[in-house]
Amino acid sequence: MTTPTSTFDRTRSTGYLANHMARLFAQRLHERIRPLGLAPAQFMSLLELWENDGLxxxxxxxxxxxxxxxxxxxxxxxxRDGLIERRAHESDARAKRIHLTDRARALRAPAEAAAREVNALALGQMSAEERDQFVGWIKRAIAGLQEGDEGEEPAGR
Structure with a gap:
């Protein structure tokens, strides 16, 4: 009996590697923000609310x-954890605005410091120029995935 040969090389798969990197980032971030009483999904939401309270x-x-x-x-x-409160929307009775509590505002500096630590850990072996390039490439890949139609390659390929 022969084993089928796979032509998929996960060590060269952008999607596989990006997913693996994202999971590692999330794990390391969780290790650092857990003592603050935060989970990664809460941190993502807080990042938006710290910049735009009342979304x-x-x-x-x-x-x-x-x-x-x-x-x-x-x-x-x-x-439940006392990070946000919901308030009535001024013009849409069905919607609520999400507002930060003082507790959530106080977590901003330590939570952002934890995220910077994880970024430094991940990118520490790169030069400043390589880090800038890497971030630029990630942004371009995200844009391609957000803008590309299903089944079509983004323009310029």
């Missing part, structure tokens, strides 16, 4: 590109 759940879903149900669960945990 709606829908706006957070769009900005973070997550499922509505996932965001609803994250916000429920954040409310």
């Amino acid at each position: 709606t759940q829908r706006e957070l879903v769009e900005r973070l590109d997550v499922e509505q149900a996932t965001m609803a669960n994250t916000l429920s945990r954040m409310e």
